[in-house]
Amino acid sequence: MTQTCNCLRHDAAFFLIKVPANRFNGFTDYSVGVGLRIPHYQHILEKKPVVGWFEIISENYMVDGGRPLAILDQILEQYRVVQHGVSAYFGSAEPLNRDHLRRLKALVKRTKTRWLTDHLCWGSVDGTYSHDLLPMPYTFEAAKVTARKVREARSYLELPIAVENVSSYAEFHESEMTEWEFLNEVVERADCGILLDVNNIYVSSRNHGFNPYDYLNSVPPERVAQIHIAGHSKFAKYILDTHDHPVIDPVWKLYEHAIRRVGPAATLLEWDDRIPSFDEVHAEARKAEKYLAAPVAVAP
Amino acid sequence: MSLLQLQRRMAAELMRPLAPGDHIDPAIDAGYIKPNDRLTARERLEIYSRSYWYRLLDSLYEDFPGLRAVLGERVFKRLANGYLAERPSRSWTLRNLGSQLEEWLRQNPDYAGGRLDLAIDMIRLEWAHIEAFDGGTDAVLGPEDLLELGPDLRIGLQPYIRLIELRYPVDDLRVKVSAASEERGTASNAVLKRKAGGLVRRIHRLDPRHILLAVHRHDFMVYYRRLDAEEFHLLSALRRGLPLGKAMEAAVEDSPLPVEELRHRVETWFAAWAEMGWLARRTS
Numbered sequence: 001m002t003q004t005c006n007c008l009r010h011d012a013a014f015f016l017i018k019v020p021a022n023r024f025n026g027f028t029d030y031s032v033g034v035g036l037r038i039p040h041y042q043h044i045l046e047k048k049p050v051v052g053w054f055e056i057i058s059e060n061y062m063v064d065g066g067r068p069l070a071i072l073d074q075i076l077e078q079y080r081v082v083q084h085g086v087s088a089y090f091g092s093a094e095p096l097n098r099d100h101l102r103r104l105k106a107l108v109k110r111t112k113t114r115w116l117t118d119h120l121c122w123g124s125v126d127g128t129y130s131h132d133l134l135p136m137p138y139t140f141e142a143a144k145v146t147a148r149k150v151r152e153a154r155s156y157l158e159l160p161i162a163v164e165n166v167s168s169y170a171e172f173h174e175s176e177m178t179e180w181e182f183l184n185e186v187v188e189r190a191d192c193g194i195l196l197d198v199n200n201i202y203v204s205s206r207n208h209g210f211n212p213y214d215y216l217n218s219v220p221p222e223r224v225a226q227i228h229i230a231g232h233s234k235f236a237k238y239i240l241d242t243h244d245h246p247v248i249d250p251v252w253k254l255y256e257h258a259i260r261r262v263g264p265a266a267t268l269l270e271w272d273d274r275i276p277s278f279d280e281v282h283a284e285a286r287k288a289e290k291y292l293a294a295p296v297a298v299a300p
Numbered sequence: 301m302s303l304l305q306l307q308r309r310m311a312a313e314l315m316r317p318l319a320p321g322d323h324i325d326p327a328i329d330a331g332y333i334k335p336n337d338r339l340t341a342r343e344r345l346e347i348y349s350r351s352y353w354y355r356l357l358d359s360l361y362e363d364f365p366g367l368r369a370v371l372g373e374r375v376f377k378r379l380a381n382g383y384l385a386e387r388p389s390r391s392w393t394l395r396n397l398g399s400q401l402e403e404w405l406r407q408n409p410d411y412a413g414g415r416l417d418l419a420i421d422m423i424r425l426e427w428a429h430i431e432a433f434d435g436g437t438d439a440v441l442g443p444e445d446l447l448e449l450g451p452d453l454r455i456g457l458q459p460y461i462r463l464i465e466l467r468y469p470v471d472d473l474r475v476k477v478s479a480a481s482e483e484r485g486t487a488s489n490a491v492l493k494r495k496a497g498g499l500v501r502r503i504h505r506l507d508p509r510h511i512l513l514a515v516h517r518h519d520f521m522v523y524y525r526r527l528d529a530e531e532f533h534l535l536s537a538l539r540r541g542l543p544l545g546k547a548m549e550a551a552v553e554d555s556p557l558p559v560e561e562l563r564h565r566v567e568t569w570f571a572a573w574a575e576m577g578w579l580a581r582r583t584s
Contacts (some may be wrong), residue, residue, distance in 0.1 A: 093307050169344055170331060
């Protein structure tokens with residue numbers, strides 16, 4: 001087990017090896033992982049590739065039985081698994097869904113995930129579900145509601161929780177702060193971790209016209225439990241977070257900058273559509289290793 | 301505007317059915333959203349609205365391929381849009397999206413394109429398929445557990461098994477639809493068109509036929525098994541929790557079969573059920 005070094009210096013010339021284990025990722029030192037997806041099941045179970053860890057979409061396995069759980073059990077025999085959720089909707093004004101939480105807890109016991117992530121977004125209202133990651137208004141009221149729900153979920157699940165910044169395509173007149181200020185407000189109030197998605201920062205920066213490095217530089221490094229990287233699709237007037245392409249160079253540059261600030265954090269490549277072979281996805285994920293292996297300069 | 305007010309307004313607007321061309325309803329102004337130098341507020345909301353409709357429609361398309369074959373793509377699309385507009389998802393999982401489709405279609409028969417009974421049967425089969433795929437499993441009763449069967453014994457049925465009564469042989473049709481779908485990507489366009497034409501003709505010619513079916517799974521694959529009337533009634537009685545003696549009485553009371561034949565069949569059924577792991581210990 002490794003410990004987090006808190007001796008951060010706001011001096012770009014200062015180099016140190018900073019380990020990413022912290023209380024938000026269960027003091028683990030996971031390196032590069034891959035999202036577990038159905039088209040790869042057979043390859044993984046037959047070839048048993050060497051993979052640091054797999055991230056699963058929790059909701060895909062929150063069922064009573066059958067193939068999803070049988071496959072998961074086989075994966076768990078050989079690999080470390082971290083749970084990533086899409087339906088907690090911490091930012092929805094309505095209370096947490098108790099059935100969702102109960103099933104999530106059962107899955108946590110099964111996977112023994114060391115930490116759990118979901119999105120900083122909303123997606124349901126009055127019991128009706130959009131099944132989307134809808135953008136938050138960056139208000140103090142929203143931060144307060146979201147943080148309270150993160151705390152409630154953590155207390156029930158008895159597990160560290162990290163919230164992920166989402167890609168967004170709309171901003172609200174109601175907002176009282178920037179997205180990164182809102183992220184900080186929520187994680188401070190909830191005392192939770194951050195799943196830092198650098199692709200999402202890039203996508204939102206292009207859609208809303210902000211400097212992605214301003215965002216990255218405001219993220220408290222000691223709270224970053226994990227990093228996501230992914231590809232996206234470019235349209236004439238906006239960029240869509242589609243997870244169906246390799247990671248582009250500007251996102252790798254952002255990732256490099258994030259690693260300099262945060263240290264060699266557990267990193268996960270997401271590829272959810274037009275999924276190529278496992279080897280191709282794994283090779284794309286492993287490109288992160290060169291950044292993780294580099295000496296860390298703590299950037300301002 | 302409070303958080304709840306904003307979320308109610310945005311959800312109501314993005315869940316409103318798309319206008320022709322998959323554009324957001326022109327009556328929506330989305331005034332709570334900031335425009336930018338490339339997109340108006342409405343255009344920004346439209347990104348979310350399209351994403352919502354495409355995701356949910358895709359989910360129904362995937363879950364009900366047999367219904368699509370029965371209705372044809374145009375009628376199915378109209379049905380799916382109508383269903384989602386009136387019954388948006390009330391579950392945290394898309395797995396449950398079609399759970400109310402049968403009930404909704406019974407209340408809105410005009411969406412069935414003149415094939416209501418056939419469509420209802422296919423919906424029931426395809427929903428049972430979903431439930432059999434990932435339903436729970438209780439501790440299995442094997443052949444050795446059945447050596448001392450008595451009238452007071454209570455036997456459970458595996459929770460994942462679904463017993464359904466149909467008016468059309470949609471099980472055969474659904475198997476053919478799946479096979480055609482698997483062939484896609486390997487066969488030439490000409491072969492696919494010929495086979496699709498054959499499937500459409502088969503649907504048009506499909507005659508009603510009373511079918512009693514168990515939708516179950518083996519090695520994590522879902523299968524359909526047709527049942528005799530007595531077998532269906534016996535399994536249904538076990539599912540209702542009746543002790544074995546009463547379940548047998550309920551199953552055979554209207555049977556025209558001679559007692560010896562019934563005895564033989566019951567032995568065969570129990571052996572087959574035990575072999576397939578259908579029987580479970582009752583926990584209550």
